[in-house]
Amino acid sequence: MSSTSQKHRNFVAEPMGDKLVTELAGIGPVLGGRLQDKGFDKAYVVLGQFLILKKDKEMFVDWLKDTILANSKQASDCHQCLSDWCDSFL
Amino acid sequence: MASNQLSDEELREELSTFGPKVGPITDSTRDIYMKRLHNLRAGHLNTAKKGQVNVQRPSRKLIGFSSDESDRETATGAVETRTRSKSRKLGKPISAAASVPRQANPSTSNLARVSIGKKTLHDVNNSTGSGNRYTRSRTVSSKTNSSTPWQNNHQNNTPAKDVEFDSSDSEGEGRKRTPERSNNASFSVNPRARTTTNLNQTFTRNSLPTNRRVQSELTPSPRSSTPLGEASSSTFSSSGHNSVDASPNLGLYKRRLEKLDAELQLQKEFKSDNPVQRSYMTYMSWVIVLLTAAFFLLLGMLYLSGVKQRIVLFGDPDTQKLQADNLLLCGKLSTLEGIAYENCYTEAEAQKALKYVDVLSKKLSQEAGDYRCKGDYTGTGSLTKETALDYLQDALGEKSFLETSDTLDIAMHLAAVNQHWGIRLKNRRGAPTDSMSSVTWLESVYPTMPLLCRIWRSIQLILNRVFLLLLDILKTHYDNCQTNKDLKPYLAIPHVRDMLIPHNQRQAANRVWLKAVSFLSENESRVRVEVQPIAGEDFTVWRWLPACGNSVGSSNSKVWQGSAFENQQKMVNYCPTPCLKIRNMFDKDIEHGSDWRVTVQDAILEKCADNHDIVHIAVDTSSVEGCVYMKCSSHAAAGKAYHALHGWWFDGKLVTVKYLRLERYHERFPDARCAVTPLQPSNDKRASLSVPFYKSTLEIT
Secondary structure (H helix, E strand, C coil): CCCCCHHHHHHHCCCCCCCEHHHCCCCCHHHHHHHHHHCCCEHHHHHHHHHHCCCCHHHHHHHHHHHHCCCHHHHHHHHHHHHHHHHHHC | CHHHHHHHHHHHHHHHHCCCCCCCCCHHHHHHHHHHHHHHHHCCCCHHHHHHHHHHHHHHHHHCCCCCCCCCCCCCCHHHHHHHHHHHHHCHHHHHHHHHHHHHCCCHHHHHHHHHHHHHHHHHHHHHCHHHHHCCCHHHHHHHHHHHHHHHHHHHCCCCHHHHHHHHHHHHHHHHHHHHHCCCCCCCHHHHHHHCCCCCCHHHHHHCHHHHHHCCCCCCCCHHHCCCCCCCCCCCCCCCCCCCCCHHHHHHHHHHHHHHHHHHHHHHHHHHHHHHHHHHHHHHHHHHHHHHHHHHHHHHHHHHHHHHHHHHHHHCCCHHHHHHCCCCEHHHCCCCCCCCCCCCECHHHHHHHHHHHHHHHHHHHHHHHHHHHCCCCCCCCCEEHHHHHHHHHHHHCCCCHHHHHHHHHHHHHHHHHCHHHCEEEECCCCCECCCHHHCCEEEECCCCCCHHHHHHHHHHHHHHHHHHHHHHHHHHHHHHHHHCCCCCCEEEHHHHHHHHCCHHHCCCCHHHHHHHHHHHHHHCCCEEEEEEEECCEEEEEEEECCCCCCCHHHHHHCCEEEECCCCHHHCCCCCCCCEEEEECCCCCCCCCCCCHHHHHHHHHHHHCCCCCCEEEEEECCCCCCCCEEEEECCHHHHHHHHHHHCCEEECCEECEEEEECHHHHHHHCHHHCCCCCCCCCCCCCCHHHCCCCCCCHHHCC
């Protein structure tokens, strides 16, 4: 049974284009703001980071936690979202 | 940044030694990889604590430095921070400068040692979080070891700024390596380190208030309690410079640690309690079960003992019993019951007789019980007078036969009078008697049957009742069938069960039901077990066989009872041959009477009455399937006969027809070759069509 959120499904449904980071699953306004402060203003930048970390879940989650103080669920949701997107479009 | 590049490569090397794939090390990933290296080194200890450490990160991260300022808990203490800060501040030049002295510096070995120590410290700290640095005493010794060379080193260093710088840089470089891999916990050190501008004295740095706060003294003594501010300049070795940022953060950590510890403690206690509780609970449940079992056992024993007591009571020669037992004592003539006695016995005799009665009653009860319960008991459940005499002599050791005989007479007389003893005197024919002379049998009314015996007897009683009910049901159903020919004359076993046992009792009576079924199929000859299709599904059914098949009603069993196929007339078959083999017309095992063959033939002919082309019919009496062979004069006639016969119920059997090859038919029945005259039924009664049937099931309603 798929336990993905609506946000996840929306993001994975189409190429991300110029979507903002807040459209990533698990990233809300607060976390999105923090990401933007760090310079990750668009979803593709986070995608870049995700790819740099070789799509490794642990690494990416750690990075998210370290960078923007996401909790485990948010980070893993974001990772799952990006991973699914890559499966479809990459 | 050159320093970062070097650290990149080193980081990559270090990481690759652990096996996992190493991605690009960029600004954003360096921290992660350093942390990962730390974890890999520390054996992935307690990654949960990392989260705590990460909380400190933000302030550090905001600085934006990718180089890891993580826990410099090495013994270097303030020097490290200074060097680190310095290196950070200077950036590339430092790295360049550091690289040179690193190679040239003979203290690299020390550095290595120190770095190792630091690494362990780092690992320790990183794994457990900064808060735990206080509690880890493992690496204290290593720290001290490492610190001393460092100290020596340090002291060896000229106080010159540059040299210090270099050496410290180099050392810091080494240290930086390890801290890079450790947590980035010391980012907050930066601001404070920056504020410390005096780099001249390493020792005094410790005394700096700001540094003091930054450094956490890792004393050999329990670190858990060392407060932040204790900067011991002298205890350089022990000062494990934990890059704890701010006192509030440290306090937070400590509190969190304490909470965790408390939780662990609680969990441990809980676990230790749990088995106790769990065992207690299971123990309680077992106790309850045992109590109920014991209670019921007690009840059973009471019941049994009570039954026994009754028998014992009668033989008990208590004085109080004497009130109930009429011993015909001479002293109490006719006062007890107002009856004149022929004899009266002395008390001694009475007592003896009583003893006899006691023994006798027991024996007689035993006999009666055995007679009823034991399957192969050959006795009759009662003792003759002679056997009773012999038994009494053996049991009581009486020497004199005459005496025993007399006493036995007395006992019997008393027994006759005292009916409640339960000993019945019977004469030769088995009827109860009162006169002493004709007593031949003694029987006890209270047979001692073991409990099992009683249970078995009750079950048998129930089963017998069930069988009777079953038979009744079958009979009624058969009667119904006689009147209503549409019902098949058999009954599915489940239907019978449903009719017999109401719904709520079905589960409980299942065992009894199964026994009844098996009994019926084995023992009851009037009911036959078959497999018949009902509404398309095969059921094991019981068929009630009429006991007398030779009655007038025998012919009514051989009737055409309806068609199984609808719209048969519509089917136009191609008839390949003029010969038919008709199956299931009869059952050769149960056919009785001398002319059933003719009956069958007539039935077929009557069924095909409009078909005047049947020239030969042969009933194969030896066939198991009840086959009848038929030859028609033409193919079309055979087709008509086929329609008239195939799929029709006859005598409760579904008749099937198939075509035969003419040659085979002629081989089998040579006289059919020349048969040309159409056959007619032997009589005009049309017996097989006497009962109205329906051409199709649609007409039933």
